[in-house]
Amino acid sequence: MSDMFFLIRNGIVLGYRGYDTAITIPAGTAKIGDNAFQNHPIIQEVTIPDSVNRIGFYAFSNCRKLTSITIPESVKKINKHAFDGCTALKQVTYHGVKFAPDAKIALEEVFHVIDSKDFTSAESWTSAQRYSLLWGMFSQNPEDKDVLAGIKKNFVKMFKYLIDENDVQTAEKVLKESKLVNKRNLESITKYADEKQASEILNLLKESQEEK
Numbered sequence: 001m002s003d004m005f006f007l008i009r010n011g012i013v014l015g016y017r018g019y020d021t022a023i024t025i026p027a028g029t030a031k032i033g034d035n036a037f038q039n040h041p042i043i044q045e046v047t048i049p050d051s052v053n054r055i056g057f058y059a060f061s062n063c064r065k066l067t068s069i070t071i072p073e074s075v076k077k078i079n080k081h082a083f084d085g086c087t088a089l090k091q092v093t094y095h096g097v098k099f100a101p102d103a104k105i106a107l108e109e110v111f112h113v114i115d116s117k118d119f120t121s122a123e124s125w126t127s128a129q130r131y132s133l134l135w136g137m138f139s140q141n142p143e144d145k146d147v148l149a150g151i152k153k154n155f156v157k158m159f160k161y162l163i164d165e166n167d168v169q170t171a172e173k174v175l176k177e178s179k180l181v182n183k184r185n186l187e188s189i190t191k192y193a194d195e196k197q198a199s200e201i202l203n204l205l206k207e208s209q210e211e212k
Helices: 107-116 127-140 145-152 155-165 168-177 183-195 199-211
Strands: 006-009 012-016 022-024 045-047 068-071 091-094 097-099
Touching: 091 107, 097 127, 107 127, 127 145, 127 155, 127 168, 145 155, 155 168, 155 183, 168 199, 183 199
Parallel strands: 022 045, 045 068, 068 091
Antiparallel strands: 006 012, 091 097
16 A cells, blocks of 8 residues: 555645555544545545544545544544444444444444543443443553443443353453452352353353452
């Protein structure tokens, strides 16, 4: 992929005329302009460098083949409708937090929760939607007090979600790196893992029981 296919003026990406399905915005770019990639028919993956601080209105709207995008912590402002109509999105990494978009929740809402850690604003979401995002935030920073407090309120239910999703990697991280587990809730989630025949997570739980 060559930077020559990007239309850039004064540090702002105004458009892309290439045909690569996976693109990386050129380093040194400060802003992705309004409508810059709107309706692009080919782009599937986008990586944004940490020089970018703003994503404009409708920047990626109706990129219907876009499946993955990585947005660094340098991005402080994402204007409205930047990702409207990106119906194929399967993974978004925002400020280090990976999550799977849900068509029923605007990305702006998810970005707000990650930035503000205001989990009350996610009360209208389904349990699975809340749990998925909280575990994503935990994986990015397992020592974040606000995230840990949000998980602690519903720890057993949230760990059962990991079992249902067979998320072995996150389950192992929880058992090894957090203080969320105690003897009482460990017995409950171990029993559930046994019922669900989640063998890998069950083995991790049994090891944790032995250590305690």
